Amino acid sequence: MSSIDKSIELYELIIKRLEASGNAPYQLAAYKGSLECIKDCATTEEATAKLAASPWYTAVAQGLKLDEMGARRRAALELGQEDVAAAYEAKMKEVEADYLKAWDTSYQEGISQMALAHMKAEEDALAARIKSIEDRVAGLDKADTGDISSDWEEVKAHKDEIKAIGRNELARLRRGSAVCNAPEDNTGKYSFSDIREEAF
Amino acid sequence: MAGEITVRQFLDAYRPAYDAVKATGRQRGIKAYEDLFAVADRTDDMQEAQLIIEREGMTLRLTTEDAIEINEETLAKLDPLDEVTTVSTLLNLDIYRNAKSVEDITYRASLLDIQVQRLTAKGKLKIFLAASLADKLIAYDKAKRLLREWPDEVKAKAALSAMAGQRAAVRELVSIIEEEVDLKADEIFDDQFFMVNMLAPQNIDAYGRTKKTMHPDAVKAYREMTEEILSDMTLTEILMREQQNAMVYAI
Numbered sequence: 001m002s003s004i005d006k007s008i009e010l011y012e013l014i015i016k017r018l019e020a021s022g023n024a025p026y027q028l029a030a031y032k033g034s035l036e037c038i039k040d041c042a043t044t045e046e047a048t049a050k051l052a053a054s055p056w057y058t059a060v061a062q063g064l065k066l067d068e069m070g071a072r073r074r075a076a077l078e079l080g081q082e083d084v085a086a087a088y089e090a091k092m093k094e095v096e097a098d099y100l101k102a103w104d105t106s107y108q109e110g111i112s113q114m115a116l117a118h119m120k121a122e123e124d125a126l127a128a129r130i131k132s133i134e135d136r137v138a139g140l141d142k143a144d145t146g147d148i149s150s151d152w153e154e155v156k157a158h159k160d161e162i163k164a165i166g167r168n169e170l171a172r173l174r175r176g177s178a179v180c181n182a183p184e185d186n187t188g189k190y191s192f193s194d195i196r197e198e199a200f
Numbered sequence: 201m202a203g204e205i206t207v208r209q210f211l212d213a214y215r216p217a218y219d220a221v222k223a224t225g226r227q228r229g230i231k232a233y234e235d236l237f238a239v240a241d242r243t244d245d246m247q248e249a250q251l252i253i254e255r256e257g258m259t260l261r262l263t264t265e266d267a268i269e270i271n272e273e274t275l276a277k278l279d280p281l282d283e284v285t286t287v288s289t290l291l292n293l294d295i296y297r298n299a300k301s302v303e304d305i306t307y308r309a310s311l312l313d314i315q316v317q318r319l320t321a322k323g324k325l326k327i328f329l330a331a332s333l334a335d336k337l338i339a340y341d342k343a344k345r346l347l348r349e350w351p352d353e354v355k356a357k358a359a360l361s362a363m364a365g366q367r368a369a370v371r372e373l374v375s376i377i378e379e380e381v382d383l384k385a386d387e388i389f390d391d392q393f394f395m396v397n398m399l400a401p402q403n404i405d406a407y408g409r410t411k412k413t414m415h416p417d418a419v420k421a422y423r424e425m426t427e428e429i430l431s432d433m434t435l436t437e438i439l440m441r442e443q444q445n446a447m448v449y450a451i
Binding site: 144188198 | 248251255290301302304310311313317325332347349356357361368369401413415435441447448449450451
């Protein structure tokens, strides 16, 4: 295989990987553009010279930074963090215009503050939700039992049978303890050992 | 060619990172680097070396293999079914095991903090709901037992009222469990994490891989009582039915 063929194959492999990822559109465009640029070159020297004179020369490094920011922007959007997403979008526009701006990372401090605020808001929202569920469960003790007078009359009529069943069941009540062992992985089940039993 | 670096020189750029991983003794990470360095034994041609590295996904593996090993080591110490302590580790493992690119890792890692918060809260809620259900079933069982003992009419009637109250509470609680942690009544006792938290677990080791719990037969009694409570049986029918799985209380 000639040197230029190896370069083309390398670009094709990278393009295939980036397509599979779906999270690297800028690098994908840069490699596709680069491949288009060199595919008709006869030698790697010619390809190197042609690439150096093309806009694709810096596009891969630029794409690397843009894809990183783009991945973070997409995650922020998915989480509903519009301010974080907007900050990444603004920085991406800056880097698209001048890729050297990618190495100015001062913007990250503002984003960190925004992310922390979102974490705190999430924590507060989750705590409030859990509190409301705990209150709801606590309120179950005050649940209305309804009118039990007809049940009571029926129960009284079967008093002796009910007491007999109670005696049978009481005789079978036990106290016990065990050691519960975790499985190897999260597809397994707990197992119990050292099971102790005593009369109720 | 003079001035051109060799494959070995090119790969030597990874030595400092390799040395750091080697110092930890983590085998998967070490192997990923050693596989990369071995490319120099397979070819002297820089382009061929780059093709091998790309074809075999070697640069991504430098990141993923070590991270997988770190998280697998952590998980091995934990109770893998604990839906609170394992959240972060399992999410990280999923990220690194399925990453196709560094950007995949960046994207999913950016979601991680909030996902961990949400799933941890859900796990904690499950613990609370499991303990609450166990409490109410025990209260129901006690009321049923007191009524059957029939100390006198006043106490028996109060016990019937308490039993009816706990029945109503458990019915409502089962609805809350379905709404909040997505477990239907017939799934509650098959969910390992929920089930174990109905047995008043207390960690024996530092990471909770072994726990002291109530007798496992208590779960059978809980299940049977829950089915009984959710059934259409009248209170009298319930009281005249002997439970197959009698309750096993804690020592």
